[in-house]
Amino acid sequence: MIRCCNILIAQKKEEWIVTSIAIKAEGLIKRYGDLVAVNGVSFDVEEGELFGFLGPNGAGKTTTIRMLTGLSKPTAGNVELLGLDIKANAATTKGFTGVVPEASNLYDELTALENLLFMGKLYGVRRRERYERAGALLELFRLQEKRDRPFRTLSRGMKRSLTIAAALIHNPKILFLDEPTVGLDVMAARSLRSAIRKLRDQGMTIFLTTHYLEEADVLCDRIAIIVRGQIVVVEKPEELKKMATKEQAIELTIRGSASILAERLAALIGAKPIIVGSNTLRCSGTANSLLPHICRAIQDTGAEIESVNTIKPTLEEAFVRITGLSSTMMAMEKGGK
Ligand SMILES: Nc1ncnc2c1ncn2[C@@H]1O[C@H](COP(=O)(O)OP(=O)(O)OP(=O)(O)O)[C@@H](O)[C@H]1O
Structure with missing residues (x-):
């Protein structure tokens, strides 16, 4: 397999693609x-x-992800990695992919370094290269200090980082990551995302x-x-957000309880505003359609406004619009499993 001007040329049963x-x-x-x-599913x-x-x-x-990596046989359909059908080229495609499952596949008793070297051996990486790669990966994931510590003694974030590092020991071209940051604290998730971005920047x-x-x-192209x-949509994050811009949200903070104003607005708009705090409510629609109703409702109820904000659409709003899933369901999803 050779690389030329960013175009990959792979050999497939005597023919070149x-x-x-x-x-x-x-x-x-x-x-x-x-x-x-x-x-x-096609993409x-x-x-x-x-x-x-x-x-x-x-x-x-x-x-x-299991079908893409050959761990599960599709009932129908095909997967090609770098132009090679994974069924017909199982060994080759496994050689250039790294797979990180949600649950770690490393050994508790082995140290961080030993785990990497062991995985390298399984992938047939030569001894010298194994050591070099293991050193570079410990550095990338900031685990040099934990090099000689048993896997079981590492923090959850470090364990996840080392599991990803182990999947990279044979220098794969494609990395599959299943829920890499689930269950990690904010700092650990941030540091892992930064390492993932570096890998992407390396091509x-x-x-x-x-x-x-x-x-x-923040991560995805x-x-x-x-x-x-x-699949309901495949898009760049900016495009997904643009899909949500047709609707904007206006957030009102008032002195006192928001519930009377919310009731009046609901009657005028025909849709219930969301109460996001005891004295804050949010309504969705276009500015043209919302503002006259908001002014009228304020007048009718005598509500005293403290602040008015136009909320920029978030990816979550785009997600809810595109998928038709309710925001309550998204809130549950965000809480994790
Ligand atoms: N081995 C299995 N046998 C029977 N049903 C399965 C099996 N694996 C997955 N499923 C079902 O297939 C559906 C998709 O599951 P899958 O694990 O792919 O979802 P997911 O998007 O990864 O969800 P999560 O985010 O919860 O991991 C679910 O209804 C699940 O119960």
């Missing part, structure tokens, strides 16, 4: 008995792209599943949203 597509999923279906967990991920796969619990994210293709909208927003086994 040219592609810059790192991951190609075509019509993936996975059935478990009567349940269709993944229902006709392309460009070489060097950080691609987010976002969706609520049970949407089919893990099932998809690695990264496929990442996540529950966290903010994570997808493009995001696919999967709901009930089907």
Whole structure:
């Protein structure tokens, strides 16, 4: 396999193919008995792209990642990695992919360094290169000081970082990450995201599943949203947010309780404003349609306004609009599993 002008040329049974597509999923279906967990999923991920796969619990994210990495056989559909069909080229494609499952696959009793070296050996990395790669990865994930500590003694964030490092020991071209930051505290998640960004900047293709909208927003070049086994949109985060801009939200903070004003507004607008604090409420719509009603409701109820803010659309709002999932459901999702 050689790389030329950012175009990858892979050898496939004597013929040469040219592609810059790192991951190609075509019509993936996975059935478990009567349940269709993944229902006709197709997408392309460009070489060097950080691609987010976002969706609520049970949407089919893990099932998809398992099919993409050859861990689960699709009921129908095909996967190509760097132009190679993964069924026909299992050994080759495994050689250039790194897979990080949600639960760590490292050994508690081995030290951080030993775990990396062991994984390197499993992947057939030569001794000298194993040591070099392990050193570089410990540095990238800021784990040099923990090099000689048993895996079991590391913090949750360090364990997650080392698990990712181990999946990188053979210098894969494509990295699959299933929910990398779930359960981590803010600082650990931030430091892990920074390491993921560095890998992307080095040219690695990264496929990442996540529950966290903010994570997808700050990290990903493009995001696919999967709901009930089907992809509802594949877009750049900015484009997703633009989809939500048609509707804006206006947030009003008043002196005293917001409930009387909220009731009056609900009657005028025909939709219930959301009460976000005891004296703050938010209503959605276009400014043109909202402002006359807000002025009228203030007049009718004699509410004293402390502040008025126009809220910029968030990825969450775009997600809710696109998927049709309620904001309550998103709140549950954000709480994790
Ligand atoms: N081995 C299995 N046998 C039967 N059903 C399964 C199996 N694995 C997954 N499912 C079902 O398939 C659907 C998709 O599950 P999957 O784990 O892919 O979702 P997910 O998006 O990764 O969810 P989560 O975010 O909760 O991990 C769910 O309804 C799940 O219960």
